[in-house]
Amino acid sequence: MTNAPEPFSLDSALDQTSSWDLDPDGGMESGYADGGADLTTGELDLAERHELRRAAGLRTELEDITEVEYRQLRLERVVLVGVWTEGTAEDAENSMAELALLAETAGSEVLDALYQRRDKPDPATYVGRGKVEGLREIVTATGADTVICDGELAPGQLRNLEDKIKVKVVDRTALILDIFAQHAKTKEGKAQVELAQLNYMKQRLRGWGGNLSRQAGGRVAGGAGIGSRGPGETKIENDRRRINTKIAKLRRDLKHLESTRSTQRSERRRHAVPSVAIAGYTNAGKSSLLNRMTDAGVLVEDALFATLDPTTRRTTSADGRVYTMTDTVGFVRHLPHQLVEAFRSTLEEVADSDLVVHVVDGSHPDPEGQLASVREVFAEIGAQDVPELVVVNKTDVADPLVVARVLAAEPHALAVSAHTGAGIAEALAAVEADLPHPAVEVHALLPYSRGDLLNQIHERGEVLSVEHTAEGSLVEARVNEDLAGALAEYAVPAPA
Known part of the structure; x- marks a missing residue:
């Protein structure tokens, strides 16, 4: 049985002497991975994730049960807080509902929300003074352990709220980072999450007060005398230095790991293999759609950010052309900047693709807001000019009027249900x-001894016509420049 995910700790992150092995199996899956089942199918991944689930309402005390000490895991009890600065009241409700889903995905029980x-968040406490008093009463009455704020809080706001409410305060960014830390599976994914966490923590260190390494003077000055003079470095300075060292190491490791994916992408480009990226809002059904289209067998779970590690599968079109489909990490409203930077190499799968299948949840209360949020990230990673096909998913449970509204607003869109298979x-x-x-149209008479060239035309090109004659196969096709050069010696004049 696997262990429960541990909360992020600065000391554990910095003291961990992990080294990211650069073996071929440790990186991302090959762009030419076989479409069949493998040893890491979605069913096995989902079973592993569900092996140890926390349960609501259980105590954490140790009890003697037939002379065996058994610890019961209790869900973290949270209260949600948001500031509504723009938009309608419905937008504010949708934002709080999404925050509740994020909190539940992270492993907590939502007790209340306000x-x-x-016009803008309070610079000292995020919410106003009156709301802080009301929040403290709610926390006391419900027995909440944590308060989660729907926004990225400044270090001072976090500290002030904790001082007034007397419980832990977490902002939206830290919540998403915690979910990513739980779901990351590959070495590259774990390194990316740790890099984002350290960049976030670096600005929120505490260490003033009694945690000083003062330069002690003589015994008269209250010091211990000779041999006791420290470097004069405070704990917060020491922590920041250690974080910077760890960040530098992670960036070096990620650069090495990124080279594997870059090699795979360049190999696909060299062989002119088109690539399709499935992107969209988190929990829109991207993995389910990939499974339907390619029998990929990847993990599918009704949870936010269930997929963090991209999966690439090779598939074949109806006319025999080979292309790849990649399931990418989901996006979310106000995706933390630290994650965009840390996962930039992964998100480049979208920017370098030939087509983006933009999946949107048709059953969501605000599908247009999902489309806008994802396209903001597209612009940030330079993928706004990639051709886009909008796929409205979950039509089996969506309001037909909402689906029709999205289809009418998008010039190139269609509706499907990955659950039932409708529209696939x-x-x-x-x-x-x-x-x-x-790009290149060729007319060639291939002798029957060159069946390998005919096979390459079918896999990498677009066959317009094939006629088998006594001299060989008369082929009319469109191919890339490299293959056209190999076919040049068998070229024949085009028919009149």
């Missing part, structure tokens, strides 16, 4: 139609 209408054939046809076409 939000305040303000049409989606595959649309993807194949949007794949880039080879």
Whole structure:
């Protein structure tokens, strides 16, 4: 049985002497991975994730049960707080509902939620003084352990709220980082999450007061005399230096790990293999859609950020062309900047693709808001100019009027249900139609001894016609420049 995920700790992160092995199996899955089942199917991943679940309402005390000490895990009890600065009241409700889902995904029980209408968050305590008093009463009455704020709080705001409420305060960024830390599985994913966590923690260190390493003077000055003079470095300075050292090491490791994916991408480009990236809001059904389209067998879970490590599968179009489909990490409203920077190498799978299948949850209260949030991230990673096919998913449970509204607003969109399979054939046809076409048109008479060239035309090109004659196979096709050069010696004039 696996262990429960431990909370992020600065000392454990810095003292951990991990080294990211650069073996081939440790990186991302190969772009040419076989489409069949493997040893890490989604069912096994999901079973492993569910092996140890926390339960609500259980105590954490040790009790003697037939002479065996057994610890019961209790969900962290949280209260949600938000500041509504713009938009409608419905937007504020949707934002708080999403924060509640994030909190539950992280392993907590939501007891209550409140939000305040303000022009901007209070610079000292995020919410106003009156709301702080009300929040403290709610925390006391419900017995909450933690308060989660729907926004990224400044270090001073976190400290002031904790001092007034007397419980732990967590902002939206720290909550998302915690979810990522629980779900990261590959070495690269874990390194990316740790880098984002350290960049976040570096600005929120505490260590003043009694944790000083003062330069002690003589015995008269209250010091211990000769041999007792320290470096004069405070604990917070020491922690910051150790964090910077760890960040530098993680960036070096990620640079090495990134080279593996870059090699795979360059290999696909060299062989002119088109790539399709499945992107979209978290929990929109991207992994389910990949499974439907390619039988990938990747993990599917009704939870936010269930997929962090991209999975690439090779598939074949109806006319025999080979292309790849990649399931990418989901996006969310106000995705933390630290995560975008740490996962930039992973997100480049979207920017370097030939087509983006933008999946949107048709059953969500605000699908248009999901589309806008994802496109903001597209712009940040330089993927705004990649051709886009919008796929409205979960039509089996969505309001038909909402689905029709999204389809009417998007010029290139279709509706599917990855759960029932409705519309999948049409989606595959649309993807194949949007794949880039080879640039060079060739007419060649291939002898039957060169069946390898005919096979390459089928896999890497677009066959227009094939006629088998006594001299060989008369082929009319579109291919890339490299393959056109190999076919040059068998070229024949185009028919009149």
